[in-house]
Amino acid sequence: xxxxxxxxxxxxxxxxxxxxxxxxxxxxxxxxxxxxxxxxxxxxxxxxxxxxxxxxxxxxxxxxxxxxxxxxxxxxxxxxxxxx
Amino acid sequence: xxxxxxxxxxxxxxxxxxxxxxxxxxxxxxxxxxxxxxxxxxxxxxxxxxxxxxxxxxxxxxxxxxxxxxxxxxxxxxxxxxxxxxxxxxxxxxxxxxxxxxxxxxxxxxxxxxxxxxxxxxxxxxxxxxxxxxxxxxxxxxxxxxxxxxxxxxxxxxxxxxxxxxxxxxxxxxxxxxxxxxxxxxxxxxxxxxxxxxxxxxxxxxxxxxxxxxxxxxxxxxxxxxxxxxxxxxxxxxxxxxxxxxxxxxxxxxxxxxxxxxxxxxxxxxxxxxxxxxxxxxxxxxxxxxxxxxxxxxxxxxxxxxxxxxxxxxxxxxxxxxxxxxxxxxxxxxxxxxxxxxxxxxxxxxxxxxxxxxxxxxxxxxxxxxxxxxxxxxxxxxxxxxxxxxxxxxxxxxxxxxxxxxxxxxxxxxxxxxxxxxxxxxxx
Numbered sequence: 001x002x003x004x005x006x007x008x009x010x011x012x013x014x015x016x017x018x019x020x021x022x023x024x025x026x027x028x029x030x031x032x033x034x035x036x037x038x039x040x041x042x043x044x045x046x047x048x049x050x051x052x053x054x055x056x057x058x059x060x061x062x063x064x065x066x067x068x069x070x071x072x073x074x075x076x077x078x079x080x081x082x083x084x
Numbered sequence: 085x086x087x088x089x090x091x092x093x094x095x096x097x098x099x100x101x102x103x104x105x106x107x108x109x110x111x112x113x114x115x116x117x118x119x120x121x122x123x124x125x126x127x128x129x130x131x132x133x134x135x136x137x138x139x140x141x142x143x144x145x146x147x148x149x150x151x152x153x154x155x156x157x158x159x160x161x162x163x164x165x166x167x168x169x170x171x172x173x174x175x176x177x178x179x180x181x182x183x184x185x186x187x188x189x190x191x192x193x194x195x196x197x198x199x200x201x202x203x204x205x206x207x208x209x210x211x212x213x214x215x216x217x218x219x220x221x222x223x224x225x226x227x228x229x230x231x232x233x234x235x236x237x238x239x240x241x242x243x244x245x246x247x248x249x250x251x252x253x254x255x256x257x258x259x260x261x262x263x264x265x266x267x268x269x270x271x272x273x274x275x276x277x278x279x280x281x282x283x284x285x286x287x288x289x290x291x292x293x294x295x296x297x298x299x300x301x302x303x304x305x306x307x308x309x310x311x312x313x314x315x316x317x318x319x320x321x322x323x324x325x326x327x328x329x330x331x332x333x334x335x336x337x338x339x340x341x342x343x344x345x346x347x348x349x350x351x352x353x354x355x356x357x358x359x360x361x362x363x364x365x366x367x368x369x370x371x372x373x374x375x376x377x378x379x380x381x382x383x384x385x386x387x388x389x390x391x392x393x394x395x396x397x398x399x400x401x402x403x404x405x406x407x408x409x410x411x412x413x414x415x416x417x418x419x420x421x422x423x424x425x426x427x428x429x430x431x432x433x434x435x436x437x438x439x440x441x442x443x444x445x446x447x448x449x450x451x452x453x454x455x456x457x458x459x460x461x462x463x464x465x466x467x468x469x470x471x472x473x474x475x476x477x478x479x480x481x482x483x484x485x486x487x488x489x490x491x492x493x494x495x496x497x498x499x500x501x502x503x504x505x506x507x508x509x510x511x512x
Contacts, residue, residue: 018154020183039184046224 001082004075011074014051018044030072048074058082091267092511094344095176095332096446097168097281101137101325101433104146105171110450112432113458114483118309119433120323129288133300135308137325137434138286141167153183153242158229159205160285164328165196165235166242169279173243176332177344181244191276191338193247195265196235196283196330197258199438204285205230235283235328247275255498256398257355258282259329259441260506264353266333276338283328284439291324297367299402300324312435313462314399314428315409315470315479322400325434329442331449347449351491352385352507354378357500364501368404371411374503378415378495381505387491389416392424392507394457396448396494399428400435401462406469408497413473423474424493425484427460441496441504448492448508456485 002010008030016025018040025038034040040048045068049060052074058081068074096106101119103109112119119137126134146167150156155166173180181187205226213222228234233251240249248269254261259282266278284290294300301321304311313319339346356377357364364370382389395412399405409426413419429444430436436443451457459480466476495505 020154043224050221050223 007075007078008071010055011052011071014048014055015040018047028071030070030075032071033069034071034074052078056082089271089273090336091270091333091350092336092339093331093347093350093449094334094339095172095178096347096449097170097172097175097330098327098443098446099139099141099164099168100327100329100443101139104139104141104143104167106175106450109446110454113429113447113450114456116432116459116461116482118461119325120308120311122305122308125288126291127305131288131292131295132298132302133295133321133323134305135301135311135323136286136291137323137327137436139164139327153238155238157225159202159234160326161198161202161235161283161328162229162238164283165281165330166238168281168328168330169239170242172279172330172332176334178332180242185244188244188246190246192243192245192278193249193269193275194236194239194245194279195248195250195252195262196239196279196281197252197254197262197438198232198235198283199253199255199258200284200290201232202230202234202285203287203289207287207289239279243279253438254502254504255500256435256437256440257496257498257502257504258438259436259443260445260494260496260504261355262442263331263333263350263445263506264355264504267350267353270333270335276335278333279330280333280442281328281330282439282442284326284437286326290437294322294324301401310462312401312431314397314401314431314460315405315467316401316463317465317467319401319405319467322402322430323434325436327433327436327439327443329439329446331442331446346511348452348508349511350506351509352381352383352387354380354384354505355503356380357502360501366501367499369497369501369503371407373501374411374497375415377503377505378412378493381493381507385507387507390418390422391491392416392493393487393489394451394492395424395426396444396492397426397428398495398497400430406467409470409473419473421475421477423478425457425478425480426474427458427480429458431461431463432458441494444496445494445506448494452489452492452508452510455487455489456483457487457489459483
């Protein structure tokens with residue numbers, strides 16, 4: 001099972017694809033708000049979810065999508081689905 | 085309506101089957117470099133016409149530009165339009181805004197048209213995915229890639245535009261109409277600057293509609309560069325093509341005050357249709373409507389009929405070409421040696437459908453700016469109905485640069501019996 005840090009790094013790599021200001025994403029922390037801090041267009045959250053699903057071979061419930069506000073939230077959702 | 089605002093052109097950008105970029109395009113049209121090639125896919129799909137004009141846009145610079153705006157996965161209309169518009173914008177000496185900036189340019193709008201829109205996104209992605217039950221996997225961009233206004237909306241985002249953002253469509257009159265709509269916005273005083281143009285994708289699904297009508301070029305599949313033969317006795321139909329053209333239109337004083345380079349002025353326009361009556365049909369233009377449109381443009385331009393130095397025709401390599409020339413001779417009341425020079429860009433690039441008019445208007449401005457007339461290929465055997473009316477010397481088969489071009493007329497005629505005409509002039 002990957003560490004939280006490893007998963008966080010991988011999530012940041014995924015998010016970076018959708019950023020126009022890459023430096024904001026590269027300096028992201030666990031508490032960074034994906035939309036407000038990392039300046040990701042809210043429409044692209046769906047794409048980030050799809051990338052995560054493909055990478056970890058999991059399925060994320062639509063109800064969990066609005067809960068994915070920070071990088072840490074994304075890590076926790078992934079861990080939850082991997083354990084299931 | 086304020087009739088005093090003058091409209092000038094300050095920037096040009098192009099993605100054409102024979103060249104990408106205005107410098108390359110200028111050279112290509114001057115030297116009659118054809119963009120028409122054999123297309124294996126059309127042969128495989130049993131098309132009668134197996135040649136087409138497809139731009140080769142994917143060089144490093146263009147891909148880098150598309151990557152900057154996350155548009156590498158966009159449909160072709162968006163890609164072509166962004167590449168051409170970026171070129172035109174820079175050509176006009178305008179600064180490209182920061183993606184996350186706060187300034188909005190309220191004086192500038194955009195009208196980008198297309199004949200059929202973003203069919204490629206449907207055929208290549210939406211239909212296969214949805215039919216497999218995978219709608220969830222279409223990703224978030226799909227709506228903004230498919231909407232008809234996709235190209236315009238992306239340009240609005242890139243250039244932070246705050247004025248009208250629209251898309252027009254009027255079949256093969258679309259490109260010319262987009263310019264007229266942009267010009268009218270400026271003349272009315274509602275915008276100082278308009279990005280105008282049109283785009284059309286390469287797609288067998290689009291072109292098949294014309295192949296099934298039996299109106300595409302046949303018999304030249306092994307000699308692609310000879311397939312598009314406007315005004316020729318052996319023309320057998322048009323050659324489909326794709327691409328995009330963009331112009332920056334600007335209110336005259338706005339352009340002068342910022343020291344912009346001016347390619348020329350739009351001095352007259354007209355838009356009408358023939359009502360599909362009195363000889364006009366959905367597929368073929370009626371002479372009454374055509375002549376009315378051209379006359380109106382000439383009157384709007386306040387020029388005399390014999391002031392026109394060059395006609396950049398619609399002339400698509402179909403049976404309609406002789407009638408088009410006849411209509412011009414009747415409106416201008418000029419024949420033989422007195423008729424202006426006439427050429428057809430379609431002989432070189434193929435028929436860009438919705439984009440055709442704008443590609444041809446760009447060619448007109450290039451010729452006006454650089455003072456040459458490009459050749460009209462493949463009409464060594466001029467149609468007898470045409471050679472009855474005008475001197476063969478008026479259809480150049482090589483470029484002519486010993487000219488004094490002041491006024492050029494451009495007309496487009498689209499399915500639906502739709503007509504558009506633009507008169508352009510060197511700036512005075």
